[in-house]
Amino acid sequence: MAFRDDVRRIRAIAWKDLTTERRSKAGFNSVVALGVTILVLFGFALGPDAQALRDAAAGAIWLSALFAGVLAFNRSYQVEIESGALDQLLQYPGSRWAIYVGKLIANALFVGLMLLIVVAVGIALFQVKIPTAWPSLIGVFALGAVGLVVLGTFYAAMASRSRAREVLLPLLLFPMLVPVLLAAISATKALLVGDIMHESGAWIKLLAAYDLIFLVATLWAFEYVIEV
Amino acid sequence: MTDDVHSVQVPRSGGWTTFGVVSIAALIATQVFAFISSPPDVNMGQLEKILYVHVPAAWVMFLCFAIVLVYSLRFLWKGREEDDLLAAAAAEVGAIFNGLTLLLGMIWGKPAWGVWWVWDARLTSTLVLFLVFVGYLALRAFVEDPQRRGQWSAAVGILGALNVPIVWESVTWWRTLHQMPSTMQDMAKIYWVGMFANFGAMVLVMVYFIRRRYEAAAIERAAEHAAQAAALGGDE
Numbered sequence: 161m162a163f164r165d166d167v168r169r170i171r172a173i174a175w176k177d178l179t180t181e182r183r184s185k186a187g188f189n190s191v192v193a194l195g196v197t198i199l200v201l202f203g204f205a206l207g208p209d210a211q212a213l214r215d216a217a218a219g220a221i222w223l224s225a226l227f228a229g230v231l232a233f234n235r236s237y238q239v240e241i242e243s244g245a246l247d248q249l250l251q252y253p254g255s256r257w258a259i260y261v262g263k264l265i266a267n268a269l270f271v272g273l274m275l276l277i278v279v280a281v282g283i284a285l286f287q288v289k290i291p292t293a294w295p296s297l298i299g300v301f302a303l304g305a306v307g308l309v310v311l312g313t314f315y316a317a318m319a320s321r322s323r324a325r326e327v328l329l330p331l332l333l334f335p336m337l338v339p340v341l342l343a344a345i346s347a348t349k350a351l352l353v354g355d356i357m358h359e360s361g362a363w364i365k366l367l368a369a370y371d372l373i374f375l376v377a378t379l380w381a382f383e384y385v386i387e388v
Numbered sequence: 389m390t391d392d393v394h395s396v397q398v399p400r401s402g403g404w405t406t407f408g409v410v411s412i413a414a415l416i417a418t419q420v421f422a423f424i425s426s427p428p429d430v431n432m433g434q435l436e437k438i439l440y441v442h443v444p445a446a447w448v449m450f451l452c453f454a455i456v457l458v459y460s461l462r463f464l465w466k467g468r469e470e471d472d473l474l475a476a477a478a479a480e481v482g483a484i485f486n487g488l489t490l491l492l493g494m495i496w497g498k499p500a501w502g503v504w505w506v507w508d509a510r511l512t513s514t515l516v517l518f519l520v521f522v523g524y525l526a527l528r529a530f531v532e533d534p535q536r537r538g539q540w541s542a543a544v545g546i547l548g549a550l551n552v553p554i555v556w557e558s559v560t561w562w563r564t565l566h567q568m569p570s571t572m573q574d575m576a577k578i579y580w581v582g583m584f585a586n587f588g589a590m591v592l593v594m595v596y597f598i599r600r601r602y603e604a605a606a607i608e609r610a611a612e613h614a615a616q617a618a619a620l621g622g623d624e
Contacts, residue, residue, distance in 0.1 A: 314547075318540045322530045331526055332544060335519035336551055339558035346562060362561065370554055377550055381543040384464055388536040 166258045173249075173262025174269075180239055181270060187235050188270065195228030195278040203285055210287050217286035218348035222304065222341060225278050229271045229308055230330050233316035236263055236270075241321060250386065260313065260382040268309045275305050288352060296360065297351045303367040304344035310371065311336050314378040317385050343367045396469050396609040404599055411592030418589040422582030435499055436579070442492040444587040445485050446514070448594050452482025453521070455598070457549040460542035469609065472538035475545060477601035479524050481594055486518045509560040516555050520548040534609065 181187060202220035207213050240246040249259060279301065283290065291297065311333060319329035347363035422440040429436040459475035462468075493511060494504045505511065524544050531537040 311547075315544075318527065318531075318544075322527070324530050328523075328526060328530055332523040335516050335523060336547065338516050339551070339554045342558045342562050366554075366558060366561070373550065373554070374547070377547055381546065384539045385543050388533070388539050 166255060169254050169258040170262045170265065173259055174265040177236060177263060177266035178269060181266070187232070188274070191228050191231050191270075192274050192277050194231065195224045195274060196281050198224040198227050199278065199282055199285055213286045214288060214352075217282060217288045218345050218352060220286065221279055221282035222345050222348065224282070225271075225275050225305075226308065226334075226337070226341065228274060228278065229312060230333060232267060232270050232274070233309075233312035233333075234320045234325055234329055236267055236313065237316055237320035256383050256386050257379050259386065260317075260379065264309060264313050267313050268306065271305050271309050271312075272302075275301060291351055291354055293351050293355060296355075296364070297348065300344060300347045300351065300360070300364060300367070303364065303371055304340055306371045307340035307344075307367060307374065308337065310374050310378055311340075314374075314382065314385070317382065339370050340367065343370070396473070396606050396613065398610045399603050399606055401603065404596065404603075407592075408596040408600070411589065411596050415586070415589040415593055418582070418585040422586055426578055426582050435496065438492060438496045439579070440582050440586045442489065442496060443583055444590045445492060446489040447587055448590045449482055449485040449489055449514075449517075451591065452478045452485060452594065452598075453517070453549060453552070456482060456521075456524075456545045460545040460549075463538055463542050464546075469534065469538065470606070472534075472542065473605040473609065474598070474602050476528060476541065477598045477605060479521055479541075479545065480601055481597045483518065483521045483525060484597075485594070486514065486521065490514055490518060507563065509556065509563045512559045512563070513552070513556045516559070517548075517552060520551065524548060534612075 199220060202216070202224065203213065206216045206220065237246065240249065250256070282288065312329075315332045315336075316329055319325045319332060322328055343363040343366045347360045347367070350357065350360040350363070419440060423437060426436065426440075428434050455478035456475045459471045459478065463471040463475060490511075493514070497506065497511075498504050524541055527544055528537055528541050531540060
C-alpha cells in the first residue's frame with residue numbers, strides 16, 4: 161500500500177517536471193543546441209582529417225553530452241526554487257526519496273533524448289560507421305546516461321541551492337564521473353571498431369556496477385541533502 | 389533551518405604546541421636518518437631519497453580521507469557539529485598532502501621517466517582524488533548555513549570516498565590497454581625502515597595539523613554562536 165503511494169508520488173513528480181519542460185521547450189532546445197555546438201567545436205579542434213575524427217568520435221560525443229547535460233540538472237531544481245515550490249514540495253507527506261526518483265526519471269528522459277540527438281549528429285559529423293553490434297552500443301549509451309543522470313540529479317540538489325551554482329555543479333560532478341566517462345568512452349570506442357579485443361564487456365560491467373552503487377548511495381544520502 | 393544547532397565546545401590548546409614541536413622534530417630526525425642510512429639505489433642513485441617524503445605523504449593522504457569518511461558518517465548519524473568540523477579539518481590537511489604527493493611524484497618523475505607526467509593508474513587516480521576534495525572544500529566555502537554545510541559536505545565526502553576504488557579500477561583498466569602500471573620494485577629492508585619511520589613522523593604532523601585546523605574552526609563557530617545569541621538577546 162505504502163509502496164503504491166510512493167509509486168504515485170514518483171509519477172507525479174516526474175510528470176510535473178516533464179510537463180514544465182514540455183510547455184516551455186526553451187530549456188531542452190537550448191541544451192541540445194549547445195550539445196551540437198560543442199560537437200562542431202570538437203570537429204574544429206580535431207579535424208578535418210576523416211580518420212582522426214573517427215578515432216576521436218567516441219570521446220567528442222560523450223564530452224559534448226556531458227557539457228550540455230550538466231546544464232539540465234540545475235534547471236530541474238531552479239524552476240522550483242525560484243517560485244518557492246521546493247519548500248512546499250518538502251512539506252507534503254511521504255518519503256523524500258520519491259522526490260529524488262521522480263526527478264531522476266524526468267532528467268533521464270531529458271538527457272536521453274538530448275543524447276539521442278547529439279549521437280545522431282555526432283555520427284554524421286565525425287563520419288562514424290555504424291557497427292554491426294549497434295544494440296550493445298545503445299546499451300552503453302543507456303548505462304552511461306544513467307550514471308550521468310544519477311550523480312547529476314543528486315549533486316544539483318546541493319549546487320542549485322548554493323551560491324556559485326554554475327561553477328559548483330561541474331566542479332563536484334566531473335571528477336566523480338571519471339569512471340563513467342572512461343568506461344563509456346572506452347566501450348563506445350571498442351564497439352565502433354568491432355570490439356576485436358573483446359574489451360567492451362568489462363567496461364559495460366563496470367558501468368552497470370557504478371550505476372547500481374551510486375543509485376543506492378544517492379537514494380540513501382538524498383534525505384540528508386534535501387532536508388536542510 | 390538552524391534549529392538543531394547547539395553550541396560548539398571550544399577545545400583547549402593544552403599541550404598541543406609541545407606536540408607540534410615534537411612531531412616536526414621527529415619528522416626532521418627521521419628524514420636525516422633515512423638520508424644517512426640508505427645507500428644510493430642501483431638504478432635511481434640518490435633519486436630514491438624523494439621516496440621518503442613522497443610515499444609517506446601518499447599514505448597520510450589516504451589516512452586523512454579515511455578520517456573524512458568516518459567523521460562524515462558519524463556526523464550524519466549523531467549530528468554533532470564537532471564531527472563535521474573534524475571531517476573538514478581532515479579534508480583540508482588531506483588535500484595538502486594529496487597536492488604534495490602529486491608534486492613530489494612529478495619532481496621524481498622528471499629525472500626518472502624524463503617527463504613530468506604520465507597517465508599511469510596511480511598518478512591519474514591521485515589527481516582525480518585531489519579534484520574530488522577540491523570540490524568538497526569549494527562546497528564548504530560556498531554554503532553558509534552550518535547545518536546545511538555539514539550535511540552536504542558529509543554526503544559529498546562519503547560519495548567521494550566510495551568513488552576512490554572505482555576510479556582506481558577504471559583508470560587501471562584504461563591504462564593496462566596501453567602499458568603496465570608502475571609497480572613498486574622489491575626494496576631492501578633498509579629502505580622500508582626509513583619509509584616507515586618517516587610515515588610515523590608524518591602521521592604525528594598530520595594529527596597536529598588537523599587538531600590546529602579543528603581548533604580554529606571550532607573557535608570560529610563559537611564566535612558565530614555568541615554573535616547569534618547576542619543578536620537574539622539571549623543569555624547564552
